[in-house]
Amino acid sequence: xxxxxxxxxxxxxxxxxxxxxxxxxxxxxxxxxxxxxxxxxxxxxxxxxxxxxxxxxxxxxxxxxxxxxxxxxxxxxxxxxxxxxxxxxxxxxxxxxxxxxxxxxxxxxxxxxxxxxxxxxxxxxxxxxxxxxxxxxxxxxxxxxxxxxxxxxxxxxxxxxxxxxxxxxxxxxxxxxxxxxxxxxxxxxxxxxxxxxxxxxxxxxxxxxxxxxxxxxxxxxxxxxxxxxxxxxxxxxxxxx
Amino acid sequence: xxxxxxxxxxxxxxxxxxxxxxxxxxxxxxxxxxxxxxxxxxxxxxxxxxxxxxxxxxxxxxxxxxxxxxxxxxxxxxxxxxxxxxxxxxxxxxxxxxxxxxxxxxxxxxxxxxxxxxxxxxxxxxxxxxxxxxxxxxxxxxxxxxxxxxxxxxxxxxxxxxxxxxxxxxxxxxxxxxxxxxxxxxxxxxxxxxxxxxxxxxxxxxxxxxxxxxxxxxxxxxxxxxxxxxxxxxxxxxxxxxxxxxxxxxxxxxxxxxxxxxxxxxxxxxxxxxxxxxxxxxxxxxxxxxxxxxxxxxxxxxxxxxxxxxxxxxxxxxxxxxxxxxxxxxxxxxxxxxxxxxxxxxxxxxxxxxxxxxxxxxxxxxxxxxxxxxxxxxxxxxxxxxxxxxxxxxxxxxxxxxxxxxxxxxxxxxxxxxxxxxxxxxxxxxxxxxxxxxxxxxxxxxxxxxxxxxxxxxxxxxxxxxxxxxxxxxxxxxxxxxxxxxxxxxxxxxxxxxxxxxxxxxxxxxxxxxxxxxxxxxxxxxxxxxxxxxxxxxxxxxxxxxxxxxxxx
Ligand SMILES: Nc1ncnc2c1ncn2[C@@H]1O[C@H](COP(=O)(O)OP(=O)(O)O)[C@@H](O)[C@H]1O
Ligand SMILES: [Mg+2]
Numbered sequence: 001x002x003x004x005x006x007x008x009x010x011x012x013x014x015x016x017x018x019x020x021x022x023x024x025x026x027x028x029x030x031x032x033x034x035x036x037x038x039x040x041x042x043x044x045x046x047x048x049x050x051x052x053x054x055x056x057x058x059x060x061x062x063x064x065x066x067x068x069x070x071x072x073x074x075x076x077x078x079x080x081x082x083x084x085x086x087x088x089x090x091x092x093x094x095x096x097x098x099x100x101x102x103x104x105x106x107x108x109x110x111x112x113x114x115x116x117x118x119x120x121x122x123x124x125x126x127x128x129x130x131x132x133x134x135x136x137x138x139x140x141x142x143x144x145x146x147x148x149x150x151x152x153x154x155x156x157x158x159x160x161x162x163x164x165x166x167x168x169x170x171x172x173x174x175x176x177x178x179x180x181x182x183x184x185x186x187x188x189x190x191x192x193x194x195x196x197x198x199x200x201x202x203x204x205x206x207x208x209x210x211x212x213x214x215x216x217x218x219x220x221x222x223x224x225x226x227x228x229x230x231x232x233x234x235x236x237x238x239x240x241x
Numbered sequence: 242x243x244x245x246x247x248x249x250x251x252x253x254x255x256x257x258x259x260x261x262x263x264x265x266x267x268x269x270x271x272x273x274x275x276x277x278x279x280x281x282x283x284x285x286x287x288x289x290x291x292x293x294x295x296x297x298x299x300x301x302x303x304x305x306x307x308x309x310x311x312x313x314x315x316x317x318x319x320x321x322x323x324x325x326x327x328x329x330x331x332x333x334x335x336x337x338x339x340x341x342x343x344x345x346x347x348x349x350x351x352x353x354x355x356x357x358x359x360x361x362x363x364x365x366x367x368x369x370x371x372x373x374x375x376x377x378x379x380x381x382x383x384x385x386x387x388x389x390x391x392x393x394x395x396x397x398x399x400x401x402x403x404x405x406x407x408x409x410x411x412x413x414x415x416x417x418x419x420x421x422x423x424x425x426x427x428x429x430x431x432x433x434x435x436x437x438x439x440x441x442x443x444x445x446x447x448x449x450x451x452x453x454x455x456x457x458x459x460x461x462x463x464x465x466x467x468x469x470x471x472x473x474x475x476x477x478x479x480x481x482x483x484x485x486x487x488x489x490x491x492x493x494x495x496x497x498x499x500x501x502x503x504x505x506x507x508x509x510x511x512x513x514x515x516x517x518x519x520x521x522x523x524x525x526x527x528x529x530x531x532x533x534x535x536x537x538x539x540x541x542x543x544x545x546x547x548x549x550x551x552x553x554x555x556x557x558x559x560x561x562x563x564x565x566x567x568x569x570x571x572x573x574x575x576x577x578x579x580x581x582x583x584x585x586x587x588x589x590x591x592x593x594x595x596x597x598x599x600x601x602x603x604x605x606x607x608x609x610x611x612x613x614x615x616x617x618x619x620x621x622x623x624x625x626x627x628x629x630x631x632x633x634x635x636x637x638x639x640x641x642x643x644x645x646x647x648x649x650x651x652x653x654x655x656x657x658x659x660x661x662x663x664x665x666x667x668x669x670x671x672x673x674x675x676x677x678x679x680x681x682x683x684x685x686x687x688x689x690x691x692x693x694x695x696x697x698x699x700x701x702x703x704x705x706x707x708x709x710x711x712x713x714x715x716x717x718x719x720x721x722x723x724x725x726x727x728x729x730x731x732x733x734x735x736x737x738x739x740x741x742x743x744x745x746x747x748x749x750x751x752x753x754x755x756x757x758x759x760x761x762x763x764x765x766x767x768x769x770x771x772x773x774x775x776x777x778x779x780x781x782x783x784x785x786x787x788x789x790x791x792x793x794x
Contacts, residue, residue, distance in 0.1 A: 049649040052794055070787075074651035086643040089564040090557065093544055101553040102650050111545045130564070 001027050002048060002077075002154055002187055007057035009043055017043045019209040021057070025187050027153075030180045032200035033189040040209040041189035042082060045158050048187075049079050061154055075103075078152035082159045084139035092118075092127035092134070092142050096149060103150035110149075117145040120171060136163040144172065155179055157188035161195055173199050244346065248354035252331075253361060284369060292374035296381050306487045308378055313399055313479045316371045320400035323363050324407035330567060330725055331359050332408065333415055333524060342524075348517050356408065356512075363400050371396045387494060388486065394498055395482040401505050402478055405512040416519040477504050550652065554660040561639070562632065562664060568639060571728035575629040576668035580675040611687055613755060613763035616694060617748045620767075623676045623698050624748070628741035630672070631734055632665035633709035637793065638718040638727045644793045655786040658714075662706035669702030693764040700771040705740055707778045712736050714789045 004023040010016045018040045025031040035041050046052040048059050050066050050073065059066045064073040087095050093114075100110050118124040121141040123134075131139060140163055147155070155176070161169050176186045176199065190196060196203050197217050205213040205220070213220055292308075299305045332355055341351060375392045378384070478501045485497035548556075562568050609615075636658075637644050647657050677691060677698075686694075712733060721727055755763050782789065 046645075046794065051645045051648045053791065071651050071653060074649060079649050081645070083642060086646060087557070087561070089561045094557070094560070097544065097547075098553050098557050101547060101550050102652060104550075105547070107545065107547045110547065114545070 001025065001060075001062055001185060002156075003060040004044070004048070005058050005060070007044070007047060007054055007059060009047060009052060009055050011043075016209050018047070018206075021206070021209075021211055023204055023211065023214065025154075025185050027185055028180055028183045029201045030176055030186040030199055031188075032196035032203040033187065033206065034191070034193065034196055034203050035189075035206040036191060039206045041191075041206060042158055043209075044206070045079075045156060045187075045189060048156060049077065050074060076152065077154040077156050078147035078150060080140075080144050080147050080155075080157040080160055082162075084136070084143045084163075086131075086139075086143065088132040089130060091130050092123065095131060095142060096127070096146055099146040099149050105150055113149055113151075114145070117148055118142075120175075121145065121168065137165055137168060140164055141168060148175075152184075154185045154187065157186075159190060160188055161190060161192065245350050245353045245357070248346070248350060249357040249361070252354055252358045281369070285373060288370060288373045289377060292377045293381075296374075296377060300381060305378065305382060308374070309486050310479070310483050312371060312374050312378075313395060313482060316367050316396065316399045317403055317476060317479060319367060319370060320363055320403040321407060323366070324359060324404050327359055327362065328404075328408050328411045329415075329570075330729075331355055332411060332520070348521060349513060352513065352516050352520055356404065359404050359408070360400065363404065364397075367396060367400055371399075387491060391482075391485050391494055391498060395486060395501075398478055398482065398501050398505050402476065402508055405508055409512060409515055412516055412519045415524075416522045477501075551656075551660055551663075554652075554657070555663045558636075558661060558664050565724060567724035567728055568635075572631045572635060572639075573664075573668065575631075576627070576672050577675075579629055580626050580672055580679070611690060611760050613758050613760045614752050615684065615686075616690060616760050616764055617752045617767075619676070619680050619694060620698060620701070621745045621748050622680075623673055624701065624741045624744050626672050626676060627669050627702065627705070628737045630665060630668050631728060631737065632668060633662045633706040634713050634733050634737055635727050635731065636661040636665070636710050637713045638721075638731065638733070639724075641719055641721060641727075644717065644719055648790055648793060653786065654790055655783050658710055658782060658786065658789075662703075662710050665706040665709070666699075666702050669706070670699060673698045673702070690760055690764070693761060693768070697764055697768045697771060700768060700775055701744065704771055704775045704778060705737070705744075707775065707782060708740060709737060711778070711782060711789065714792065717792050719793065 002023070002025040004021055007018060007021045008016055009018040021044060023031075033041050033044070043052065047054050048061070048066065050070050054067060058068075061073045062076045064076060066073040087098075090098070096114050096118075097110070100114075105113070114127075115124065118127060121144070123138055123141050123145075126134065126138065131142060134142065140160070144157075144160070147157075160172060164172060173195075176188070180186050180201070200217060202214065202216055203220060204211055213223060215223075296305060296308055299308055372392075375396065376389075379388050379392065481497040481501040481504070485494045485501070488494055488497070562573050640646070647654060673695060677694060680686060681691060716733055718727055718731055718733070751763070751767065755766070758766075
């Protein structure tokens with residue numbers, strides 16, 4: 001469960017990139033965070049994950065405040081950042097083992113977990129190569145594997161579908177569904193409506209730092225029809241496909 | 242030709258703007274000007290002073306012509322060393338190659354532009370170390386206008402040959418990189434070969450000094466032509482240019498300069514012909530070959546073994562350092578290489594003074610070795626060697642945009658800072674051991690002094706590493722496109738030097754204050770001083786661990 005309470009953030013004084021945001025993502029739910037480019041999605045996710053300091057408000061992850069108990073809070077989520085270009089000089093297996101050490105995964109579980117994840121994403125045979133030699137999609141996959149290794153209760157992803165081929169994109173969505181089914185939380189950002197429509201239990205729409213809608217996808221479509229300014233936003237999001 | 246000039250410009254600007262970006266925004270041009278201006282004046286003054294002394298001595302025994310050969314030879318050597326270090330980066334590890342290849346450019350245009358970049362960056366320094374002494378020569382010998390023109394031509398011509406030569410060798414090595422599937426290992430191998438060349442070069446030059454400073458040297462000095470003869474035998478351009486610069490006959494000057502130009506032009510044509518054949522082979526292999534080895538599928542059981550976090554974190558740091566040729570050359574190798582080169586040079590220097598080891602031992606026996614002053618000198622030497630270890634000062638910046646990783650994993654930032662500086666401390670200790678080994682070999686220190694020195698120097702290393710990572714945290718350089726921007730064109734690299742200067746200054750001050758103190762007591766006081774400073778800085782890092790990471794986003 002992720003609780004975002006009255007959160008604001010400005011990079012530059014006087015210009016709020018996230019403005020008084022309130023959200024609650026419940027257990028067992030896939031939540032899609034929608035918005036055009038520059039809306040404040042990444043900024044919000046950076047605050048949830050402790051990368052950015054929160055100017056005002058607080059964020060709780062399974063009840064632990066990222067502000068006051070950062071270490072405890074960080075143990076409760078797995079994060080897939082928007083750029084997967086990391087640890088390029090490490091081999092795939094070295095990266096995964098490093099993550100396993102960071103999250104303190106017991107030895108007997110490592111082998112099964114790594115094989116399960118990497119075989120599902122079909123990168124098992126590449127684990128002995130440096131991540132540098134991976135394609136964008138493969139890098140995305142290895143980072144996802146690293147984030148899921150510790151079986152986190154909350155799974156946070158920033159634009160995860162970018163660069164994935166249809167099959168991998170499908171696999172990822174399946175994994176998100178399974179994750180939510182087992183009572184855990186998935187929070188991901190996207191600027192593509194279609195992804196959200198098929199996958200999400202609920203969506204939130206952010207524009208220019210302000211949350212303009214929270215609810216189910218059907219409720220959203222309903223509301224767009226009624227409200228002209230929201231319809232513009234809808235167009236803007238759809239156009240970015 | 243226009244395209245070549247444009248390309249050269251772009252490449253040069255690219256590497257220069259990396260520095261600019263860090264200087265701040267509005268005041269940059271002024272402060273940069275001041276910094277470079279001061280540095281330039283300092284070195285120019287130094288060079289004028291040195292060459293005046295040398296020339297004065299030579300003129301008194303009427304052997305001033307040796308000077309010309311010496312300077313030309315020095316320029317040649319300088320160009321070799323610099324090309325060894327820059328060619329592999331300029332030719333292969335700049336990211337713009339990736340965008341360049343698809344453009345409608347002819348191969349020779351790219352090669353020419355890259356070669357120009359190497360030459361131009363070399364001329365900047367060579368004008369300083371070459372022109373100033375040669376102008377001094379002109380002034381002191383009352384030379385005419387012909388001399389100055391010839392001299393300018395010489396300074397332009399001499400560095401070309403070594404640049405071409407080394408570049409071709411590097412291209413030759415790198416063109417094999419495509420053949421070997423395992424790119425990273427091959428890069429290491431290529432790096433190792435370059436290092437061997439550097440070490441061999443420093444050995445052979447110190448051997449030459451050896452020859453020159455022996456009794457033969459005295460004879461050679463008398464027969465000035467002998468010395469020049471010896472040097473110019475190796476390189477035809479230098480041979481012709483010495484002749485051109487020292488003759489009184491205008492016709493000879495012209496003929497000899499023309500010969501030098503012809504030889505250079507000929508080498509250039511050959512260079513262009515060969516390089517077009519081998520450069521792109523290696524370049525493409527390097528850009529797109531990427532560390533795939535496919536030798537082994539599936540994972541061995543032992544690779545699943547878990548280890549303590551500190552081990553795996555420090556291991557990760559070392560791996561990313563050692564597997565990246567630029568970081569390896571700039572951050573890791575100097576710690577080992579610089580003391581070794583120094584050892585070789587000092588050793589050669591000592592024995593060339595006509596001193597065998599018995600004499601040195603005798604001398605050492607008469608000197609009061611076990612004193613605070615000697616101990617401080619050794620610490621100063623260690624501090625000097627270690628200012629080239631750039632691991633801690635780039636610890637955060639090396640990760641680039643991936644540095645945010647530190648902030649979202651459930652590991653306290655303080656711990657991660659410490660893991661990140663451990664490689665720096667280890668390399669520091671390697672330098673300490675090499676230096677102390679050398680000191681022990683020459684000076685025969687007492688074992689207690691050695692241990693105390695080791696302890697004090699290690700604390701110094703911890704202190705330096707902590708200070709450097711604080712600086713990198715406060716002024717990180719996270720968005721870069723080539724590793725070069727972090728490990729070389731990074732203004733933060735001045736801080737290890739400043740720190741070392743300050744520390745050496747402190748050492749000098751301590752010696753002045755506590756001249757006759759017992760060595761153990763003195764080292765004890767130093768140890769306490771450094772421990773207190775280290776604890777204070779460490780506490781600062783611990784208490785501000787989250788605030789210090791504010792710049793990492
Ligand atoms: N490091 C930064 N410094 C200043 N402004 C930033 C920074 N990162 C993002 N912004 C600004 O914050 C706003 C939100 O950006 P972001 O959260 O990245 O949007 P997105 O929804 O596309 O992920 C944008 O207006 C962007 O210009
Ligand atoms: Mg974003």
